[in-house]
Structure formats: structure tokens, C-alpha cells
Amino acid sequence: xxxxxxxxxxxxxxxxxxxxxxxxxxxxxxxxxxxxxxxxxxxxxxxxxxxxxxxxxxxxxxxxxxxxxxxxxxxxxxxxxxxxxxxxxxxxxxxxxxxxxxxxxxxxxxxxxxxxxxxxxxxxxxxxxxxxxxxxxxxxxxxxxxxxxxxxxxxxxxxxxxxxxxxxxxxxxxxxxxxxxxxxxxxxxxxxxxxxxxxxxxxxxxxxxxxxxxxxxxxxxxxxxxxxxxxxxxxxxxxxxxxxxxxxxxxxxxxxxxxxxxxxxxxxxxxxxxxxxxxxxxxxxxxxxxxxxxxxxxxxxxxxxxxxxxxxxxxxxxxxxxxxxxxxxxxxxxxxxxxxxxxxxxxxxxxxxxxxxxxxxxxxxxxxxxxxxxxxxxxxxxxxxxxxxxxxxxxxxxxxxxxxxxxxxxxxxxxxxxxxxxxxxxxxxxxxxxxxxxxxxxxxxxxxxxxxxxxxxxxxxxxxxxxxxxxxxxxxxxxxxxxxxxxxxxxxxxxxxxxxxxxxxxxxxxxxxxxxxxxxxxxxxxxxxxxxxxxxxxxxxxxxxxxxxxxxxxxxxxxxxxxxxxxxxxxxxxxxxxxxxxxxxxxxxxxxxxxxxxxxxxxxxxxxxxxxxxxxxxxxxxxxxxxxxxxxxxxxxxxxxxxxxxxxxxxxxxxxxxxxxxxxxxxxxxxxxxxxxxxxxxxxxxxxxxxxxxxxxxxxxxxxxxxxxxxxxxxxxxxxxxxxxxxxxxx
Numbered sequence: 001x002x003x004x005x006x007x008x009x010x011x012x013x014x015x016x017x018x019x020x021x022x023x024x025x026x027x028x029x030x031x032x033x034x035x036x037x038x039x040x041x042x043x044x045x046x047x048x049x050x051x052x053x054x055x056x057x058x059x060x061x062x063x064x065x066x067x068x069x070x071x072x073x074x075x076x077x078x079x080x081x082x083x084x085x086x087x088x089x090x091x092x093x094x095x096x097x098x099x100x101x102x103x104x105x106x107x108x109x110x111x112x113x114x115x116x117x118x119x120x121x122x123x124x125x126x127x128x129x130x131x132x133x134x135x136x137x138x139x140x141x142x143x144x145x146x147x148x149x150x151x152x153x154x155x156x157x158x159x160x161x162x163x164x165x166x167x168x169x170x171x172x173x174x175x176x177x178x179x180x181x182x183x184x185x186x187x188x189x190x191x192x193x194x195x196x197x198x199x200x201x202x203x204x205x206x207x208x209x210x211x212x213x214x215x216x217x218x219x220x221x222x223x224x225x226x227x228x229x230x231x232x233x234x235x236x237x238x239x240x241x242x243x244x245x246x247x248x249x250x251x252x253x254x255x256x257x258x259x260x261x262x263x264x265x266x267x268x269x270x271x272x273x274x275x276x277x278x279x280x281x282x283x284x285x286x287x288x289x290x291x292x293x294x295x296x297x298x299x300x301x302x303x304x305x306x307x308x309x310x311x312x313x314x315x316x317x318x319x320x321x322x323x324x325x326x327x328x329x330x331x332x333x334x335x336x337x338x339x340x341x342x343x344x345x346x347x348x349x350x351x352x353x354x355x356x357x358x359x360x361x362x363x364x365x366x367x368x369x370x371x372x373x374x375x376x377x378x379x380x381x382x383x384x385x386x387x388x389x390x391x392x393x394x395x396x397x398x399x400x401x402x403x404x405x406x407x408x409x410x411x412x413x414x415x416x417x418x419x420x421x422x423x424x425x426x427x428x429x430x431x432x433x434x435x436x437x438x439x440x441x442x443x444x445x446x447x448x449x450x451x452x453x454x455x456x457x458x459x460x461x462x463x464x465x466x467x468x469x470x471x472x473x474x475x476x477x478x479x480x481x482x483x484x485x486x487x488x489x490x491x492x493x494x495x496x497x498x499x500x501x502x503x504x505x506x507x508x509x510x511x512x513x514x515x516x517x518x519x520x521x522x523x524x525x526x527x528x529x530x531x532x533x534x535x536x537x538x539x540x541x542x543x544x545x546x547x548x549x550x551x552x553x554x555x556x557x558x559x560x561x562x563x564x565x566x567x568x569x570x571x572x573x574x575x576x577x578x579x580x581x582x583x584x585x586x587x588x589x590x591x592x593x594x595x596x597x598x599x600x601x602x603x604x605x606x607x608x609x610x611x612x613x614x615x616x617x618x619x620x621x622x623x624x625x626x627x628x629x630x631x632x633x634x635x636x637x638x639x640x641x642x643x644x645x646x647x648x649x650x651x652x653x654x655x656x657x658x659x660x661x662x663x664x665x666x667x668x669x670x671x672x673x674x675x676x677x678x679x680x681x682x683x684x685x686x687x688x689x690x691x692x693x694x695x696x697x698x699x700x701x702x703x704x705x706x707x708x709x710x711x712x713x714x715x716x717x718x719x720x721x722x723x724x725x726x727x728x729x730x731x
Contacts, residue, residue, distance in 0.1 A: 064184045067394040069099045069127075071170040072183070073159055073234075077107040077133055077152040079437045082114055083489075084175040086432065091179040091379045093387040098184050099125040099394055103163055103170065105155055107133045113433050120431045121384060122402060125391045131162050143252060143269075144261035153265030156229065157248050160239050172232040176356040178376050185352065186288060190233060197282040198242065199274070200233025202289035205301070208264070209271065220259055222271035223278055229267040230355040231289040233282070248273050287352045292372060301351065381483040384430055385512055401428075418701035424517060425647045430510040433528055435485065436492060439502040440473055440530045446561075447552040448531035449637060450475050454521035455539040457484045462539050462681070464497040469581075472548035473503040475529045476539075477521035481511045505529075516688050518655045519645035526644065533560060535637045541571065541678045545583060551637055554673055558623060560639060566663050567637040568626070568672045570612050571600035573680035585675055589618060600680055607631040608657075612672055620674035628664040630724075633657045635678060638668070646709060651688035653702045658709055661724055665717045 064070075072092070076085050085104075092100065104114060111130050118128045133152060139161070140154035147153050155162075156172055163170060169190050171183065189200055209219045209226035219226075251273045262268040274281050286301040354372050390396070408426045412419060442448065451470050454477040455462070466474070480488060485508050492498045492506070507524050509517070526534060533555055537543070544550075547569070558565055572588065574597050582588040582597075591597040599614045611629045633656040643662050649655040664670075691698050713721040 064098065064188045066097070067099060067391070068187075069101050070096075070183055070187045071101045071103065071167060073103040073105065073156075073163065073170045073172045074175060075105045075133065075152055075155045076110040076114065076175055077150075078109055079113070079434055081175045082110045082117075083432075083435065085110075085114060086117065086384075087376065087380050088173065088175060088177050088179075090382055090384060090387065091177075092183050093123060093126070094379065094382070095179055095182040096184065097182055097391065098187075099127075099391065099396075100183075101127045101129070103129050103131065103167075105131045105133050105136065105159075105162060107152070109434070116431055116433050119401070120428050121388070122428055123388055124396045125394055136162060143256065145265050146261050146263050147265040149265050154262070154269075156232065156266045157269060158245070159234060160236055160244050163236060165240075168235070168237040170234050170236060172229075172234055174230040174355065174357070177230060178354040178356075178372075178379060179352070180354065180375060181352040186231075186233070189282075189284065189288075190235070193233075193235060193282050196238070196242075196279045198235040198238045198244075199227075199270070199280050200282045200284050201227035201229065201270075201274075202231060202284045202286050202291075204228045204267075205286065205289075205291040206293060218259075219263065220255060220268035220272050221275045223275050223281075226271040227267075227274060227281065227283075228289055228291055228355070228357065229270050230291070230357050231284070231353055232270075233284070247277075251276065289353055289355050290351050290372075291355045291357050293357045377486075381486050383482050384510065417697060418704055420514065421650065421701045421705060422648070424513055424515045424650045427513050427517070429512055429517065429520060431524060432485070432508040432510070433505075433524075435478075435489070435506045435508045436504075437502060438505050442530065443552075445552075445556075446532055447555045448473065449533045449535050449548065449551045449555065450529040450531045451535045451537055451543070451548075452522065452525045452529065453477075453537050453539045454479065454518060454525055456480070456516065457487070459539045459683070460488065460491055462542075463492075464495060465542055465681075466539070467497050467501050467504065469542050469545060470548050472552075473505075473529070473531055474501075475505045475507070475525040475534075477507045477509055477525040479509050479511060479516060479521055485510070515650035517647070517650050518688075519647050519649055519659075522655075523644045523647070526640070529640055532640055533637060534640055534642075535569070535635070537569075537635055537678065538680075540683055541635070541680050542581065543569070543678045544588075544676065545581070547676055547678070550673075550676055554623070554676075555637070558671060560637075564666065564668045565638075566634075566642075566660075566668045566670050567623075567676075568612055568634040568670055569637065569676045569678050570614065570617055570672065571609055571635055571678050571680060572597050573600045573602075573682075574598075575682055577682055579679070579681070581679070582677075585677065588677055597679065605631075608633045611670075617672060617674065620672070623671045623673055626670050626672055628660070628670065631657055632660050634660065634670070636660075636663075636670075638663070642668075648705050648709065649702075651691065651698075654706055654709075658706075661713065665713060665721055665724075 074085060074088070076082060089102070104110070106114060111132075114128070115130065118126070133155060136155050136158055137151055139158045141151060143154055145151065145154055159170070159172065171186060193200070203224070204222075204226040205228065207213055207225070209222035209224075211217050211219050248269055252269045255269075255272050259268075290301050351372075354375065356376070405426060405428060409423065412422050416422065450473040451466070452475050453466075456479045463476075478485075478488060488506075488508075498504070505525075505528055507528060509521055509524055522536070526536075533551075535543075535547075535551060551567070551569075554567055555561070558567065560567070572592070576596070579596075582591055588597060592599075599609060599612075601608050607629070608631055611626050611632045612634055613624075613626055616624060643659070643666065645655065646658045646662070649658055710721075710724055713724055
């Protein structure tokens, strides 16, 4: 720790010397905009100083008020675009010093994903508003568009109508944008608009609009090279007064008579309007939209990057406590610190915004693509929890959820030896629903069943096997870091088995805290199913072949729609990593007799599944009812309206037991299915079970939580719940 503090001290000293040598530093330009008041952390001060130094060195940007809200509009539709938006937002949040208001024009899919993400992200001084993209389709559906963005690629044209009438200006961004500087610098450019200038745009960096890319290439009309609309500054109030809506519609109608369709979506129409009305444009310097499509002139926006430090080094300097610093030796030398500061200023002054405006995205052909790819990947894998920091000196809007959370946490006793367990119950984990593309067609007979499970990175290898055993819909909650989420994405995209399945919902719950929030994960997976019934399983189990169809028939046979039943799928286990999976009940019974299979946890936790009555199951041909007993934790099929799991139980112990107890308290009938089974596959002990076995305090806290849960059950369910206390005392 002392070594890190000493390194930070040296870096701050070097930064101070570098700034004091700058003439702009003595002029004190824009201190209100970028300087941080005393009392901020070391890394915050360093980063603020770097940004301030860069801003002063340029000496051209008009000031942005310290707590002025910056408005950003983004059109987003679908699963992939929702992932792209997160990376864009991370890059903006990393550098920002001002409150932000995002205006998201989103379809139903993107809205569900991003509303949950931002609600659970809980970033201070960030407001999100959604606008229904599907309602806007009629405004632009009359325009044929060949661009891969489809109808959503035209919706920036109608922002003057879509956004609030009192909103005067907005920065409009494509989803494939990465920021390398504070967005306040771009916001400040609005002050440079003069006369009738209402659009801030960067010149297009390819030859597209010159019409010389191939024989008979005929682009839409444009002024010179035309302008790229990946980054737009819109003066909304003036555009409305100019009757922008009428202006672009008349232009589009006229050009479509000969062009028949757009090739580059809204960009073609913006350029056609500008061709007729060049006075509308304020041309932004090209570093505000460095376009990385094939055959662009983007490298004219910056010097050669071959001598620059990796972006990891840059972020090391801007966040001196970040783990990236551990791998960057240059941070320890004061001489290189001076060089790095100069390079950061060069990065910010020459490449402020990177635009991956090619269908190939990161695979685009560009001389310096590796450098820009590293910058993008850094934000892709950056821990979003670190971006929850408060803006110093800027009051946040009152947030009821945040206030309630703080109230709940304040009521906990920090001296309680079980404080960390209790705190986890109130931890809000950032959640990204439907991380991959998802499609589901409801079954016509309303009997469909979703397999529900949760996992962490060390269980990814089970996914393909489960998909082979279960052809029905699956809902999975994955507990991952930001970097692990990208590893999972690469793993899934490289798997033919997983990519061939579109009825699997992958929901990322991002890591935070020291416990594995097993019941939160189960609740997330349960909440986002599309079927009337669900099979509550665990990731280490393989269902028997044909179980999906068998359960659908059982749902009808046992009238699950109109009765409170929990259908039990008997659980078995093998100690062999290579198993010839039984294809029938008869084959399974034979393997039981041979000792190849065992009833689940028979050797270590018999009580967990003993009430299933495996002896009766061996010969059963019809479903049979069993009674609840203490510590019973079977795997069950239930209606989607069953109670959630209790979040107080984290890590290992009592997480399923408590849920089954609550089902019993709500008078669910436990029915064993005679021809169903699932088999637990062997794996290394989890970190949480190791803690349970080795840590006495862990076991004490689990016992305390059990007792409190039982007391809560008694209060909620009254006299009927007394049996749980009695059963516990007798067990």
C-alpha cells in the first residue's frame, strides 16, 4: 500500500510540474468546468488534472458549467445494439464530469434490457428517458433503406418531434461510438454555432459521396465528401423553428423519385438537405468522429499511434488505483509519467471519439485498428461498478430506490459478526438481461416449461450438454465480472450448439461483494421466463433425454394450471466424469444397482432428498404424493407464479431448503413423477462450500439466518408454520 501511495505522490508531482510549465495553466482557463475541489481521491484528482491540463492547453473550448446537464440521444434496437450501448455509455461515464441525461429511442427489447440495466446500475447524476421506437416507425417506414441498420437507422430524422419540446440541444450518437475524452468538450462546441447553424457534423472520411468507388456508383447528393451522422450536435429549438420536419421530408421525397432508396439510412437524407442548405452546418473537427470503416481517410485526423503506450497504461494514469496498474511498469517512473501525460493529451486532442462505422466493426481494415481495438476492449471489459462514483459538488436528483436502500443499510449493525451476510441481501447487482439474442414462440397448448438455473464462469462447460438434453426454453442467470461476460460471449459465439439455440435467455448479474448471491440469481432467471411453468434446476444436473416433453404431458395430466402442485423430478448423481447417460428408467435402475449411480447426496446429506422415497419410485408407475420433512430440497416443476427464493441465504446452505419450506407453507402439494430423473455431474467443490466447511463464523451466521427465517415464517403464516420450528428441533 505504501508503494502505491508513493507512486501516486510521484505522479501527482510530475503532473503538477507539467501543468505549471504550460502557459495555459497560468491563465487558469476553464477551471470551473474541469477542476475538482479539494477532498477528492488521488485517482480522481489525477484524472481531473489531466483533463484540465488538456483543456487548458487547447485554450479554445468555451466553458461548460460545472453541474450543467449534458443531453445525449441514442437510437437502440435489439439485443446486440443494447450490448453496444453499454460500452458506449461506459466510455462516456469514465471521462465525464457533468450530470448526464440519456434519451434512448428504443424498441421493446432494448427498453426492457436497458431499463433494468440502468435501474440496477444506480449511477449518480444520470437520468434515463425512453421513447418508443416502434411508435416512430410510421414516421419513416415510407423510406426504403438498404442499410443494415434497417428502419431504426432513419429515426434520428424525427428527433425534433420525438424529444421533449423544451429540450433545446442534444448530442446524438450511434451505438458503435467510443469516447476517449470528456463529452463536456463536445457539448461546449454548441457555443461556437453562429447564424443559422443548427447541425454539428464531421466530414465523411471515405470517398462514398464522391461517387468513384466503383463503376456506376451513384450516391445521394452531398456537399463535397458529405458528412457522417454517427455524431451529431442538434440545436433542436432552432430546427423546430426552421420547420426541419417539413424540410427533410420534402428533400427525401424529391430524391427518392430518382434514387429509389437510401444506402446509408438517415445520413443520405441529412446530406441531401445540407447540399441544398449548406448554411445549416457547423463542421466539427474530424477528431470528434474518427471513422474506422474500410478505405477511410481517418488517419489524417491523428498522428501515427505506433509510439503510444497501450490504453491500459493511459487508464492506469487516469485511475491510479485500478488493477491495470499492477501490470504497467511505466507507472513507477517519473520520467515516463511526463511522457504519458503528453500522450494522453495527444490522445484526447487527436482522437476524441472513435466510430466503428463498418458492418465489420472490430474486424475493419485500418492501419492502426489494433490501437483503437484496445481502447474499445478496455471499456468493454471495464468494471461498471467503478463508474458509480458521485460527481463532486453536483447534487443528484432524489432517487427513491437509492434512498430506501441507504435507509435499509443504515439500520444494519456494522458490529454484528453477521453484518456482511445481512448486507448482501440489500446489495443491488447490476443486471443485463438477454445478453444474447432470444426468440420464443409460445406453445399453442399453453403447457410449455422453462428450465431455470444459475451459474458462474467455472460451470460454462455444462451449457452445451444441458442444451443437448433439454430442447425446450431455458432461463439462465450468470454471475460474472465485466471481463468474464465478454469471455462468455466469445465462448457462446464460438459454440455451434449454443448458437443454434435461440430459446435460451442468458441474464448477466455482475459480480459485487464477497458472497455468491445464489437466490438472487435464481430469482432473476425465474422472473424472466416466457412460459406458464418452470423447472427449477441447478446447472450441475443433466435432465434425462425427453424430460421436456414428459413434463409438458405431466402438467396436463396433473392439472397444474388449476392446482397448487410442485412436481418432483428425482435427483441422482455420479462420481464419474465420463458417464454413459441412461436412456431409460430401467437403465438407470440397473446403474443404481451396479453402483455407477447413487441417489443425490446419499453419502453426505441424506435428509435433503429422502422424502422423495426412492424405494417407492423404483416400482412406481403413477405419480405419488409425499409430505414435507425438515431439510427437504427437491428439484421441482411449478407454475411461474410461485414464490421467489429468500435472498438472505447466500453462498452455501439452506438456499433451496427455505424455498421448499415456503412452498409447503403456501400449501403446495409435492408430487413425485414416476418416470422422470436428473443426474448430478461431478465437479470441484465451490468456493462457498469450502468457506462453509472451514469457517466456523460462516456456519454460525447461517444458523442465525435460519432461525430468523423460521421466525419470519411464523409471523407470516401463523400457527401452521409452527411445525417448521418443531421439525427443526427434532432433526
